[in-house]
Amino acid sequence: MRVQVAIVGGGPAGHLLGQQLYKAGIDAVVLEQRSQAYVLGRIRAGVLEQGTIELLNQVGAGARMHREGLVHGGIELGFNGRHHRIDLHKLTGGKRVMIYGQTELTKDLMDARAGAGLTTVYEAQDVTLHDFDSDQPSVRYTKDGITHEVACDFIAGCDGYHGVSRASVPADSLQTFERIYPFGWLGVLSETPPVSDELIYANHERGFALCSMRSHTRSRYYIQCALEDKADQWSDDAFWDELRRRLAPEVAEAMVTGPSIEKSIAPLRSFVAEPMRFGRLFLAGDAAHIVPPTGAKGLNLAASDVRYLAQAFAEFYAGSEAGINNYSDTCLRRVWKAVRFSWWFTSLMHKFPDDTGFGPRVQAAELDYLIRSEAAATSLAENYVGLPFE
Structure with a gap:
Protein backbone atom coordinates (compact mmCIF):
# COMPACT_ATOMS: atom_id res chain seq x y z
CA MET A 1 0.00 0.00 0.00
CA GLY A 73 -21.19 28.24 30.31
CA GLY A 74 -19.61 27.85 33.72
CA ILE A 75 -18.13 25.59 36.39
CA GLU A 76 -18.48 25.55 40.17
CA LEU A 77 -15.70 25.55 42.73
CA GLY A 78 -16.57 24.00 46.06
CA PHE A 79 -14.72 24.77 49.29
CA ASN A 80 -15.52 25.67 52.90
CA GLY A 81 -18.93 24.04 52.57
CA ARG A 82 -20.08 26.34 49.75
CA HIS A 83 -20.02 26.34 45.96
CA HIS A 84 -19.02 29.34 43.84
CA ARG A 85 -19.70 29.67 40.12
CA ILE A 86 -17.06 30.74 37.60
CA ASP A 87 -18.92 32.24 34.62
CA LEU A 88 -16.85 30.99 31.69
CA HIS A 89 -19.17 32.49 29.08
CA LYS A 90 -19.08 36.00 30.54
CA LEU A 91 -15.39 36.04 31.41
CA THR A 92 -14.22 34.84 27.98
CA GLY A 93 -16.41 36.99 25.77
CA GLY A 94 -18.94 34.29 24.91
CA LYS A 95 -16.98 31.03 24.86
CA ARG A 96 -18.33 27.79 26.31
CA GLU A 178 7.60 14.17 34.14
CA ARG A 179 5.82 14.80 37.42
CA ILE A 180 4.01 11.99 39.25
CA TYR A 181 1.28 13.10 41.63
CA PRO A 182 0.98 11.26 44.98
CA PHE A 183 -2.68 10.30 44.54
CA GLY A 184 -5.15 8.96 42.02
CA TRP A 185 -8.78 9.42 41.00
CA LEU A 186 -11.42 6.82 41.77
CA GLY A 187 -14.09 7.27 39.12
CA VAL A 188 -17.63 5.91 38.99
CA LEU A 189 -20.06 5.98 36.07
CA SER A 190 -23.74 5.58 36.97
CA GLU A 191 -27.13 5.72 35.30
CA THR A 192 -28.26 8.57 37.52
CA PRO A 193 -29.13 12.21 36.78
CA PRO A 194 -26.25 14.64 37.44
CA VAL A 195 -26.37 16.43 40.76
CA SER A 196 -25.69 19.76 39.06
CA ASP A 197 -26.23 21.36 35.67
CA GLU A 198 -22.51 22.21 35.56
CA LEU A 199 -19.31 20.53 36.72
CA ILE A 200 -18.40 20.88 40.38
CA TYR A 201 -14.73 20.85 41.41
CA ALA A 202 -14.47 20.47 45.19
CA ASN A 203 -11.51 21.14 47.46
CA HIS A 204 -12.00 19.41 50.83
CA GLU A 205 -9.81 18.41 53.74
CA ARG A 206 -10.62 14.77 52.95
CA GLY A 207 -9.50 15.22 49.33
CA PHE A 208 -10.64 16.43 45.93
CA ALA A 209 -13.99 15.53 44.35
CA LEU A 210 -15.47 16.14 40.91
CA CYS A 211 -19.11 15.93 39.87
CA SER A 212 -19.39 15.52 36.12
CA MET A 213 -21.77 13.92 33.65
CA ARG A 214 -22.12 12.29 30.25
CA SER A 215 -25.78 13.12 29.63
CA HIS A 216 -28.94 14.20 31.44
CA THR A 217 -29.29 10.63 32.75
CA ARG A 218 -25.69 9.44 33.13
CA SER A 219 -23.26 10.84 35.72
CA ARG A 220 -19.51 10.59 36.14
CA TYR A 221 -18.09 11.21 39.63
CA TYR A 222 -14.54 11.16 40.97
CA ILE A 223 -12.87 11.31 44.35
CA GLN A 224 -9.19 11.65 45.14
CA CYS A 225 -7.80 8.39 46.52
CA ALA A 226 -4.51 6.84 47.53
CA LEU A 227 -2.30 5.48 44.77
CA GLU A 228 -2.28 2.03 46.35
CA ASP A 229 -6.09 1.80 46.43
CA LYS A 230 -7.84 -0.75 44.20
CA ALA A 231 -11.24 -0.13 42.63
CA ASP A 232 -12.65 -3.41 43.92
CA GLN A 233 -11.82 -2.33 47.48
CA TRP A 234 -14.45 0.39 47.18
CA SER A 235 -18.08 -0.66 47.39
CA ASP A 236 -20.63 1.59 45.72
CA ASP A 237 -21.99 2.63 49.11
CA ALA A 238 -18.51 3.54 50.36
CA PHE A 239 -17.89 5.65 47.26
CA TRP A 240 -21.17 7.56 47.54
CA ASP A 241 -20.66 8.16 51.27
CA GLU A 242 -17.18 9.55 50.71
CA LEU A 243 -18.28 11.72 47.79
CA ARG A 244 -21.08 13.26 49.84
CA ARG A 245 -18.66 14.19 52.62
CA ARG A 246 -16.63 16.30 50.19
CA LEU A 247 -19.53 18.36 48.81
CA ALA A 248 -21.61 21.20 50.18
CA PRO A 249 -24.50 19.86 52.30
CA GLU A 250 -27.26 20.96 49.94
CA VAL A 251 -25.50 19.30 47.00
CA ALA A 252 -24.84 16.08 48.92
CA GLU A 253 -28.51 15.89 49.93
CA ALA A 254 -29.68 16.39 46.33
CA MET A 255 -27.47 13.66 44.88
CA VAL A 256 -29.19 10.65 43.33
CA THR A 257 -27.11 7.51 43.74
CA GLY A 258 -27.27 4.11 42.10
CA PRO A 259 -25.23 1.07 41.08
CA SER A 260 -21.96 1.80 39.29
CA ILE A 261 -21.75 0.64 35.69
CA GLU A 262 -18.00 1.31 35.58
CA LYS A 263 -15.49 1.88 38.35
CA SER A 264 -11.77 2.48 37.94
CA ILE A 265 -8.76 4.24 39.44
CA ALA A 266 -6.48 6.45 37.36
CA PRO A 267 -3.07 7.73 38.54
CA LEU A 268 -2.25 11.36 37.80
CA LEU A 348 -5.06 24.03 43.97
CA MET A 349 -7.84 21.45 44.37
CA HIS A 350 -6.16 18.35 45.84
CA LYS A 351 -4.98 17.40 49.31
CA PHE A 352 -1.30 16.51 49.27
CA PRO A 353 -0.48 13.74 51.76
CA ASP A 354 2.58 15.33 53.37
CA ASP A 355 1.34 18.94 53.41
CA THR A 356 -0.75 19.67 56.51
CA GLY A 357 0.10 23.32 57.23
CA PHE A 358 1.35 25.78 54.65
CA GLY A 359 -0.19 24.17 51.55
CA PRO A 360 -3.85 24.08 52.64
CA ARG A 361 -3.69 27.70 53.76
CA VAL A 362 -2.25 28.79 50.42
CA GLN A 363 -5.02 26.83 48.68
CA ALA A 364 -7.65 28.57 50.81
CA ALA A 365 -6.16 31.98 50.02
CA GLU A 366 -5.99 31.20 46.28
CA LEU A 367 -9.59 29.96 46.16
CA ASP A 368 -10.78 33.05 48.03
CA TYR A 369 -8.84 35.23 45.59
CA LEU A 370 -10.39 33.42 42.61
CA ILE A 371 -13.96 34.16 43.63
CA ARG A 372 -13.22 37.77 44.58
CA SER A 373 -10.96 38.83 41.70
CA GLU A 374 -12.36 39.07 38.20
CA ALA A 375 -8.82 39.04 36.80
CA ALA A 376 -8.02 35.76 38.56
CA ALA A 377 -11.33 34.20 37.53
CA THR A 378 -10.76 35.34 33.94
CA SER A 379 -7.38 33.62 33.84
CA LEU A 380 -8.98 30.36 34.97
CA ALA A 381 -11.83 30.74 32.49
CA GLU A 382 -9.57 31.54 29.52
CA ASN A 383 -7.49 28.44 30.14
CA TYR A 384 -10.48 26.21 30.81
CA VAL A 385 -12.33 27.05 27.57
CA GLY A 386 -9.05 26.80 25.63
CA LEU A 387 -6.39 29.30 24.69
CA PRO A 388 -6.49 30.64 21.11
CA PHE A 389 -4.61 28.83 18.37
CA GLU A 390 -1.56 30.46 16.81
Whole structure:
Protein backbone atom coordinates (compact mmCIF):
# COMPACT_ATOMS: atom_id res chain seq x y z
CA MET A 1 0.00 0.00 0.00
CA ARG A 2 1.17 3.53 -0.79
CA VAL A 3 -0.32 6.60 0.92
CA GLN A 4 0.80 10.11 1.65
CA VAL A 5 0.32 9.80 5.44
CA ALA A 6 0.31 6.67 7.62
CA ILE A 7 -1.53 7.35 10.87
CA VAL A 8 -0.58 5.00 13.70
CA GLY A 9 -3.38 4.92 16.26
CA GLY A 10 -7.14 4.80 15.75
CA GLY A 11 -8.32 6.74 18.77
CA PRO A 12 -9.77 10.26 18.62
CA ALA A 13 -6.47 11.92 17.62
CA GLY A 14 -5.79 9.53 14.74
CA HIS A 15 -9.34 9.63 13.43
CA LEU A 16 -9.58 13.41 13.74
CA LEU A 17 -6.33 13.80 11.82
CA GLY A 18 -7.58 11.37 9.20
CA GLN A 19 -10.77 13.34 8.73
CA GLN A 20 -8.88 16.61 8.37
CA LEU A 21 -6.53 15.09 5.80
CA TYR A 22 -9.50 13.68 3.86
CA LYS A 23 -11.05 17.15 3.72
CA ALA A 24 -7.72 18.52 2.47
CA GLY A 25 -7.46 15.88 -0.28
CA ILE A 26 -4.54 14.06 1.35
CA ASP A 27 -4.53 10.26 1.19
CA ALA A 28 -4.06 8.54 4.57
CA VAL A 29 -4.55 5.16 6.22
CA VAL A 30 -5.29 4.64 9.93
CA LEU A 31 -3.66 1.64 11.66
CA GLU A 32 -5.05 0.60 15.05
CA GLN A 33 -3.67 -2.21 17.20
CA ARG A 34 -6.97 -2.92 18.95
CA SER A 35 -10.40 -3.83 17.65
CA GLN A 36 -12.98 -1.14 16.95
CA ALA A 37 -15.10 -2.42 19.83
CA TYR A 38 -12.15 -2.16 22.22
CA VAL A 39 -11.44 1.44 21.22
CA LEU A 40 -15.08 2.38 21.71
CA GLY A 41 -15.22 0.58 25.05
CA ARG A 42 -12.66 2.85 26.72
CA ILE A 43 -14.21 5.35 29.15
CA ARG A 44 -12.45 8.68 28.78
CA ALA A 45 -12.88 12.41 29.24
CA GLY A 46 -15.81 14.41 28.04
CA VAL A 47 -15.12 18.17 28.23
CA LEU A 48 -14.51 19.76 24.81
CA GLU A 49 -12.98 23.20 24.43
CA GLN A 50 -14.46 25.76 22.08
CA GLY A 51 -11.68 25.13 19.55
CA THR A 52 -12.26 21.37 19.58
CA ILE A 53 -15.97 21.90 18.99
CA GLU A 54 -15.22 24.13 16.01
CA LEU A 55 -12.73 21.61 14.60
CA LEU A 56 -15.29 18.80 14.73
CA ASN A 57 -17.74 21.06 12.92
CA GLN A 58 -15.16 21.81 10.23
CA VAL A 59 -14.54 18.13 9.46
CA GLY A 60 -18.24 17.32 9.32
CA ALA A 61 -18.38 15.25 12.52
CA GLY A 62 -20.23 17.61 14.84
CA ALA A 63 -23.92 16.97 14.13
CA ARG A 64 -24.62 14.39 16.86
CA MET A 65 -22.43 16.31 19.30
CA HIS A 66 -24.69 19.35 18.90
CA ARG A 67 -27.83 17.21 19.28
CA GLU A 68 -26.73 15.27 22.33
CA GLY A 69 -23.90 17.24 23.92
CA LEU A 70 -24.43 19.50 26.91
CA VAL A 71 -23.29 23.10 26.49
CA HIS A 72 -21.84 24.59 29.68
CA GLY A 73 -21.19 28.24 30.31
CA GLY A 74 -19.61 27.85 33.72
CA ILE A 75 -18.13 25.59 36.39
CA GLU A 76 -18.48 25.55 40.17
CA LEU A 77 -15.70 25.55 42.73
CA GLY A 78 -16.57 24.00 46.06
CA PHE A 79 -14.72 24.77 49.29
CA ASN A 80 -15.52 25.67 52.90
CA GLY A 81 -18.93 24.04 52.57
CA ARG A 82 -20.08 26.34 49.75
CA HIS A 83 -20.02 26.34 45.96
CA HIS A 84 -19.02 29.34 43.84
CA ARG A 85 -19.70 29.67 40.12
CA ILE A 86 -17.06 30.74 37.60
CA ASP A 87 -18.92 32.24 34.62
CA LEU A 88 -16.85 30.99 31.69
CA HIS A 89 -19.17 32.49 29.08
CA LYS A 90 -19.08 36.00 30.54
CA LEU A 91 -15.39 36.04 31.41
CA THR A 92 -14.22 34.84 27.98
CA GLY A 93 -16.41 36.99 25.77
CA GLY A 94 -18.94 34.29 24.91
CA LYS A 95 -16.98 31.03 24.86
CA ARG A 96 -18.33 27.79 26.31
CA VAL A 97 -17.39 24.14 26.66
CA MET A 98 -19.30 21.05 25.57
CA ILE A 99 -19.85 17.91 27.63
CA TYR A 100 -19.66 15.07 25.14
CA GLY A 101 -17.95 11.76 25.87
CA GLN A 102 -14.71 10.92 24.12
CA THR A 103 -16.20 7.54 23.20
CA GLU A 104 -19.07 9.25 21.38
CA LEU A 105 -16.73 11.67 19.62
CA THR A 106 -14.54 8.79 18.47
CA LYS A 107 -17.57 6.89 17.17
CA ASP A 108 -18.68 9.93 15.18
CA LEU A 109 -15.24 10.22 13.58
CA MET A 110 -15.15 6.49 12.85
CA ASP A 111 -18.57 6.69 11.21
CA ALA A 112 -17.51 9.70 9.13
CA ARG A 113 -14.40 7.85 7.96
CA ALA A 114 -16.34 4.69 7.11
CA GLY A 115 -19.00 6.73 5.34
CA ALA A 116 -16.36 8.27 3.11
CA GLY A 117 -15.00 4.82 2.23
CA LEU A 118 -11.61 5.51 3.81
CA THR A 119 -9.27 2.76 4.97
CA THR A 120 -8.87 1.92 8.65
CA VAL A 121 -7.07 -1.27 9.65
CA TYR A 122 -8.11 -2.55 13.07
CA GLU A 123 -6.20 -5.27 14.94
CA ALA A 124 -3.00 -4.33 13.14
CA GLN A 125 -0.44 -6.26 15.18
CA ASP A 126 3.34 -5.95 15.51
CA VAL A 127 3.44 -2.43 14.09
CA THR A 128 6.95 -1.20 13.33
CA LEU A 129 8.15 2.14 11.95
CA HIS A 130 11.00 2.29 9.45
CA ASP A 131 13.26 4.89 7.81
CA PHE A 132 11.46 7.93 9.19
CA ASP A 133 14.81 9.69 9.17
CA SER A 134 14.70 9.50 5.36
CA ASP A 135 12.26 10.72 2.72
CA GLN A 136 10.93 7.18 2.24
CA PRO A 137 9.45 6.08 5.56
CA SER A 138 7.24 3.03 5.92
CA VAL A 139 5.12 1.20 8.47
CA ARG A 140 4.84 -2.59 8.71
CA TYR A 141 2.18 -4.55 10.54
CA THR A 142 0.68 -8.02 10.73
CA LYS A 143 -2.99 -8.73 10.08
CA ASP A 144 -4.48 -12.23 10.15
CA GLY A 145 -0.98 -13.70 10.09
CA ILE A 146 0.06 -11.75 6.97
CA THR A 147 2.72 -9.02 7.04
CA HIS A 148 1.85 -5.78 5.25
CA GLU A 149 3.90 -2.69 4.45
CA VAL A 150 2.64 0.87 4.02
CA ALA A 151 4.96 3.17 2.09
CA CYS A 152 4.29 6.81 2.83
CA ASP A 153 5.62 10.37 2.87
CA PHE A 154 4.95 10.91 6.58
CA ILE A 155 4.10 8.94 9.72
CA ALA A 156 1.76 10.45 12.33
CA GLY A 157 2.21 8.82 15.73
CA CYS A 158 -1.20 9.09 17.41
CA ASP A 159 -0.98 5.83 19.37
CA GLY A 160 -0.83 7.08 22.93
CA TYR A 161 1.60 7.01 25.80
CA HIS A 162 2.31 3.28 25.52
CA GLY A 163 2.36 3.17 21.71
CA VAL A 164 5.13 2.20 19.34
CA SER A 165 5.65 5.67 17.83
CA ARG A 166 7.54 7.40 20.63
CA ALA A 167 9.22 4.10 21.56
CA SER A 168 10.68 3.99 18.02
CA VAL A 169 12.60 7.22 18.54
CA PRO A 170 16.25 6.77 19.60
CA ALA A 171 16.53 7.58 23.30
CA ASP A 172 19.29 10.13 22.75
CA SER A 173 17.02 12.11 20.41
CA LEU A 174 14.30 12.56 23.00
CA GLN A 175 14.06 14.64 26.16
CA THR A 176 11.28 13.88 28.61
CA PHE A 177 9.85 15.80 31.56
CA GLU A 178 7.60 14.17 34.14
CA ARG A 179 5.82 14.80 37.42
CA ILE A 180 4.01 11.99 39.25
CA TYR A 181 1.28 13.10 41.63
CA PRO A 182 0.98 11.26 44.98
CA PHE A 183 -2.68 10.30 44.54
CA GLY A 184 -5.15 8.96 42.02
CA TRP A 185 -8.78 9.42 41.00
CA LEU A 186 -11.42 6.82 41.77
CA GLY A 187 -14.09 7.27 39.12
CA VAL A 188 -17.63 5.91 38.99
CA LEU A 189 -20.06 5.98 36.07
CA SER A 190 -23.74 5.58 36.97
CA GLU A 191 -27.13 5.72 35.30
CA THR A 192 -28.26 8.57 37.52
CA PRO A 193 -29.13 12.21 36.78
CA PRO A 194 -26.25 14.64 37.44
CA VAL A 195 -26.37 16.43 40.76
CA SER A 196 -25.69 19.76 39.06
CA ASP A 197 -26.23 21.36 35.67
CA GLU A 198 -22.51 22.21 35.56
CA LEU A 199 -19.31 20.53 36.72
CA ILE A 200 -18.40 20.88 40.38
CA TYR A 201 -14.73 20.85 41.41
CA ALA A 202 -14.47 20.47 45.19
CA ASN A 203 -11.51 21.14 47.46
CA HIS A 204 -12.00 19.41 50.83
CA GLU A 205 -9.81 18.41 53.74
CA ARG A 206 -10.62 14.77 52.95
CA GLY A 207 -9.50 15.22 49.33
CA PHE A 208 -10.64 16.43 45.93
CA ALA A 209 -13.99 15.53 44.35
CA LEU A 210 -15.47 16.14 40.91
CA CYS A 211 -19.11 15.93 39.87
CA SER A 212 -19.39 15.52 36.12
CA MET A 213 -21.77 13.92 33.65
CA ARG A 214 -22.12 12.29 30.25
CA SER A 215 -25.78 13.12 29.63
CA HIS A 216 -28.94 14.20 31.44
CA THR A 217 -29.29 10.63 32.75
CA ARG A 218 -25.69 9.44 33.13
CA SER A 219 -23.26 10.84 35.72
CA ARG A 220 -19.51 10.59 36.14
CA TYR A 221 -18.09 11.21 39.63
CA TYR A 222 -14.54 11.16 40.97
CA ILE A 223 -12.87 11.31 44.35
CA GLN A 224 -9.19 11.65 45.14
CA CYS A 225 -7.80 8.39 46.52
CA ALA A 226 -4.51 6.84 47.53
CA LEU A 227 -2.30 5.48 44.77
CA GLU A 228 -2.28 2.03 46.35
CA ASP A 229 -6.09 1.80 46.43
CA LYS A 230 -7.84 -0.75 44.20
CA ALA A 231 -11.24 -0.13 42.63
CA ASP A 232 -12.65 -3.41 43.92
CA GLN A 233 -11.82 -2.33 47.48
CA TRP A 234 -14.45 0.39 47.18
CA SER A 235 -18.08 -0.66 47.39
CA ASP A 236 -20.63 1.59 45.72
CA ASP A 237 -21.99 2.63 49.11
CA ALA A 238 -18.51 3.54 50.36
CA PHE A 239 -17.89 5.65 47.26
CA TRP A 240 -21.17 7.56 47.54
CA ASP A 241 -20.66 8.16 51.27
CA GLU A 242 -17.18 9.55 50.71
CA LEU A 243 -18.28 11.72 47.79
CA ARG A 244 -21.08 13.26 49.84
CA ARG A 245 -18.66 14.19 52.62
CA ARG A 246 -16.63 16.30 50.19
CA LEU A 247 -19.53 18.36 48.81
CA ALA A 248 -21.61 21.20 50.18
CA PRO A 249 -24.50 19.86 52.30
CA GLU A 250 -27.26 20.96 49.94
CA VAL A 251 -25.50 19.30 47.00
CA ALA A 252 -24.84 16.08 48.92
CA GLU A 253 -28.51 15.89 49.93
CA ALA A 254 -29.68 16.39 46.33
CA MET A 255 -27.47 13.66 44.88
CA VAL A 256 -29.19 10.65 43.33
CA THR A 257 -27.11 7.51 43.74
CA GLY A 258 -27.27 4.11 42.10
CA PRO A 259 -25.23 1.07 41.08
CA SER A 260 -21.96 1.80 39.29
CA ILE A 261 -21.75 0.64 35.69
CA GLU A 262 -18.00 1.31 35.58
CA LYS A 263 -15.49 1.88 38.35
CA SER A 264 -11.77 2.48 37.94
CA ILE A 265 -8.76 4.24 39.44
CA ALA A 266 -6.48 6.45 37.36
CA PRO A 267 -3.07 7.73 38.54
CA LEU A 268 -2.25 11.36 37.80
CA ARG A 269 0.89 12.50 36.00
CA SER A 270 2.31 15.28 33.86
CA PHE A 271 4.57 14.14 31.03
CA VAL A 272 6.06 15.91 28.01
CA ALA A 273 8.40 14.53 25.34
CA GLU A 274 10.44 16.93 23.24
CA PRO A 275 10.68 17.42 20.34
CA MET A 276 7.50 16.17 18.67
CA ARG A 277 9.06 15.70 15.22
CA PHE A 278 11.78 13.25 14.16
CA GLY A 279 12.42 13.50 10.43
CA ARG A 280 9.22 12.26 8.79
CA LEU A 281 7.70 11.01 12.09
CA PHE A 282 5.40 13.36 14.01
CA LEU A 283 4.05 12.66 17.49
CA ALA A 284 0.60 13.89 18.51
CA GLY A 285 -1.62 13.62 21.56
CA ASP A 286 -0.76 11.22 24.37
CA ALA A 287 2.19 9.88 22.39
CA ALA A 288 3.90 13.18 23.20
CA HIS A 289 2.29 14.45 26.41
CA ILE A 290 0.06 13.53 29.34
CA VAL A 291 -1.67 15.94 31.71
CA PRO A 292 -3.68 15.23 34.86
CA PRO A 293 -7.41 15.28 34.04
CA THR A 294 -8.18 18.13 36.42
CA GLY A 295 -8.01 20.77 33.70
CA ALA A 296 -9.75 18.66 31.01
CA LYS A 297 -6.87 19.21 28.58
CA GLY A 298 -5.82 15.75 27.36
CA LEU A 299 -8.27 15.25 24.51
CA ASN A 300 -8.23 18.92 23.65
CA LEU A 301 -4.44 19.01 23.39
CA ALA A 302 -4.58 16.02 21.05
CA ALA A 303 -7.09 17.88 18.89
CA SER A 304 -4.82 20.93 18.89
CA ASP A 305 -1.80 18.84 17.83
CA VAL A 306 -3.55 17.21 14.89
CA ARG A 307 -5.01 20.54 13.83
CA TYR A 308 -1.48 21.93 13.49
CA LEU A 309 -0.27 18.71 11.89
CA ALA A 310 -3.00 18.64 9.24
CA GLN A 311 -2.23 22.25 8.37
CA ALA A 312 1.47 21.43 8.14
CA PHE A 313 0.85 18.54 5.74
CA ALA A 314 -1.49 20.65 3.62
CA GLU A 315 1.18 23.36 3.40
CA PHE A 316 3.80 20.78 2.44
CA TYR A 317 1.75 19.48 -0.49
CA ALA A 318 1.10 23.09 -1.50
CA GLY A 319 4.86 23.68 -1.69
CA SER A 320 5.94 24.95 1.76
CA GLU A 321 7.85 23.09 4.48
CA ALA A 322 7.34 25.85 7.07
CA GLY A 323 4.50 24.01 8.80
CA ILE A 324 6.31 20.71 9.28
CA ASN A 325 9.50 22.50 10.31
CA ASN A 326 7.64 24.55 12.94
CA TYR A 327 5.25 21.81 14.07
CA SER A 328 7.06 20.77 17.24
CA ASP A 329 7.76 24.28 18.51
CA THR A 330 4.22 25.45 17.74
CA CYS A 331 2.63 22.50 19.52
CA LEU A 332 4.94 22.63 22.52
CA ARG A 333 4.14 26.28 23.25
CA ARG A 334 0.49 25.30 23.65
CA VAL A 335 1.33 22.01 25.41
CA TRP A 336 3.39 23.66 28.14
CA LYS A 337 0.68 26.25 28.79
CA ALA A 338 -1.82 23.42 29.21
CA VAL A 339 0.64 21.53 31.43
CA ARG A 340 1.04 24.66 33.55
CA PHE A 341 -2.72 25.13 33.90
CA SER A 342 -3.35 21.46 34.69
CA TRP A 343 -0.56 21.45 37.28
CA TRP A 344 -1.89 24.67 38.85
CA PHE A 345 -5.49 23.47 39.00
CA THR A 346 -4.44 20.07 40.35
CA SER A 347 -2.25 21.69 43.00
CA LEU A 348 -5.06 24.03 43.97
CA MET A 349 -7.84 21.45 44.37
CA HIS A 350 -6.16 18.35 45.84
CA LYS A 351 -4.98 17.40 49.31
CA PHE A 352 -1.30 16.51 49.27
CA PRO A 353 -0.48 13.74 51.76
CA ASP A 354 2.58 15.33 53.37
CA ASP A 355 1.34 18.94 53.41
CA THR A 356 -0.75 19.67 56.51
CA GLY A 357 0.10 23.32 57.23
CA PHE A 358 1.35 25.78 54.65
CA GLY A 359 -0.19 24.17 51.55
CA PRO A 360 -3.85 24.08 52.64
CA ARG A 361 -3.69 27.70 53.76
CA VAL A 362 -2.25 28.79 50.42
CA GLN A 363 -5.02 26.83 48.68
CA ALA A 364 -7.65 28.57 50.81
CA ALA A 365 -6.16 31.98 50.02
CA GLU A 366 -5.99 31.20 46.28
CA LEU A 367 -9.59 29.96 46.16
CA ASP A 368 -10.78 33.05 48.03
CA TYR A 369 -8.84 35.23 45.59
CA LEU A 370 -10.39 33.42 42.61
CA ILE A 371 -13.96 34.16 43.63
CA ARG A 372 -13.22 37.77 44.58
CA SER A 373 -10.96 38.83 41.70
CA GLU A 374 -12.36 39.07 38.20
CA ALA A 375 -8.82 39.04 36.80
CA ALA A 376 -8.02 35.76 38.56
CA ALA A 377 -11.33 34.20 37.53
CA THR A 378 -10.76 35.34 33.94
CA SER A 379 -7.38 33.62 33.84
CA LEU A 380 -8.98 30.36 34.97
CA ALA A 381 -11.83 30.74 32.49
CA GLU A 382 -9.57 31.54 29.52
CA ASN A 383 -7.49 28.44 30.14
CA TYR A 384 -10.48 26.21 30.81
CA VAL A 385 -12.33 27.05 27.57
CA GLY A 386 -9.05 26.80 25.63
CA LEU A 387 -6.39 29.30 24.69
CA PRO A 388 -6.49 30.64 21.11
CA PHE A 389 -4.61 28.83 18.37
CA GLU A 390 -1.56 30.46 16.81
